Every structure is written in structure tokens, then in C-alpha cells.
């Protein structure tokens with residue numbers, strides 16, 4: 546099953562649009578991990594196992610592993626997700642973008658080294674830089690469109706030919722880059738008006754929507770502005786608000802409660 550089929554199946558069968566972000570920060574781990582040499586893996590695995598029932602996808606963020614020299618933990622974590630929770634796709638959040646010959650290696654990194662089902666990609670260098678990802682028809686390519694951060698508009702809102710750059714990205718991805726039907730777009734939860742505009746441009750192309758939870762995005766506004774006609778189309782991503790919901794012995798149960806509460810809040814507005 547390819548990424549898009551897996552995602553759609555998961556939306557329907559598990560009735561959830563929550564993407565659980567895996568952004569390990571050892572300084573925020575519960576005390577029980579203080580002397581654990583494999584703390585990054587063990588913490589993340591506990592979160593994965595506790596939240597899987599509420600997840601339409603998992604999204605490990607590569608810098609959070611690489612900065613710690615924990616690439617091995619990332620490899621084992623993705624393997625664990627595939628083995629213990631088959632059918633839940635993994636999006637490697639690496640936001641890669643480079644000339645085509647180098648991008649081939651980034652595609653191999655995400656899909657072959659880490660066995661991710663999808664990857665986030667930066668479109669700034671143009672189509673040839675994304676092509677090695679697009680060519681992997683069975684994998685997903687989640688392209689930055691209107692990001693969640695405060696400075697998103699510095700470049701993404703610049704008006705070109707009468708419309709902001711992020712709308713050109715949306716248009717290009719939906720009409721030209723999505724030949725294999727394997728593209729999705731990143732649109733931040735912090736920008737409800739832009740979510741609505743991009744949805745109007747791209748039809749049913751799925752959105753990865755980070756920015757609820759720690760970044761303060763409004764769940765009702767996200768779902769009402771960005772869902773597709775069938776009440777799906779979204780991976781609403783939250784990392785810190787789930788991972789660090791508790792920091793005692795019961796941290797995994799607290800994470801599960803946070804993921805369930807987000808699922809239920811999203812489902813109220815679908």
C-alpha cells in the first residue's frame with residue numbers, strides 16, 4: 546500500500562486526523578530516563594505505543610535526533626513503528642531541498658536509510674530539487690507551502706503576478722508536481738485564512754497542519770477551514786503538547802490523554 550492509501554485507510558479505520566510529532570528533547574524527559582543510555586529511543590517508543598490508537602501518522606523531526614547523534618535511535622524507532630503499528634505511516638520531517646543530484650541522496654536518506662513513508666520537502670529550489678522525492682510514487686512528499694512560524698510571511702507572502710508566493714506553490718504542486726498523486730502540503734495551523742485559501746486552490750490534496758498545541762493554533766478554525774468535503778484531508782500535527790503533557794512516571798498515559806483529547810476536539814468539527 547502506498548503512502549496516500551495508507552493515510553486514507555488510517556483516517557477512516559481509526560477515525561483520527563492527529564499526527565503525533567516525535568521531537569525528543571532529553572532535558573524535558575521524565576527523571577526515570579536520567580541514566581538511560583538509550584533514553585531517546587525508549588522515551589519515543591513509549592510515546593508511540595501509548596498514542597498509536599489516536600494517530601493517523603507519526604512525524605519524527607530529524608534534527609531532534611541528529612543533533613544528539615541519535616540517528617540510530619531514529620532508525621530503530623521507525624522500524625518499531627512499522628513492526629508494532631503496521632498501517633500507521635511515518636513522515637520524516639527533514640525539510641530537505643537541494644540541487645537534483647544531491648536531492649537524490651536526501652530521498653535515499655528518507656526512504657531507504659530511514660524507511661519513512663513520506664518526507665517533508667522545501668520547494669524553494671524548484672521542481673528538479675523535489676523530483677527525486679516525487680519519483681518515489683509509493684512514498685509521500687509533503688511540501689512546505691505556508692509554514693506555521695511568525696516569519697512565514699517574510700518570503701511566502703511576497704506578491705508575484707498578483708498573488709502571494711505560497712499560493713503559487715499550492716497551485717504548482719496540485720497542478721504540475723502531483724502526477725503520481727503523492728504530494729501533500731504543509732500549511733500552519735496558526736494561519737486559518739491561508740488554510741482556507743489553499744484548500745480552495747488544491748482540492749483534496751492532504752495538508753500537514755503543524756501549529757496546534759505549543760504554537761497556539763485554533764483547532765476549530767483549522768478543521769472548519771481546511772477539511773475536505775468528506776471531513777478528512779488533514780494531518781493535524783502536535784509534538785510538545787503531547788510528548789511533554791506529563792513528566793512523571795505516568796508521562797506516557799498523559800501523552801495518550803493529550804492525543805485523545807486532540808482527536809476528539811478535531812472530530813467535533815469535522
Ligand SMILES: O=C(O)c1cc(=O)[nH]c(=O)n1[C@@H]1O[C@H](COP(=O)(O)O)[C@@H](O)[C@H]1O
Nearest residue numbers: 606638665692693733755759760783784785
Ligand atoms: O514541517 C513541519 O513539520 C513543520 C512545519 C511548520 O510550518 N511548522 C512546524 O512547526 N513544523 C514542525 O512541526 C513541529 C511542531 O512542534 P510543536 O509546536 O511542538 O507541536 C516541529 O517539529 C516543527 O519542526
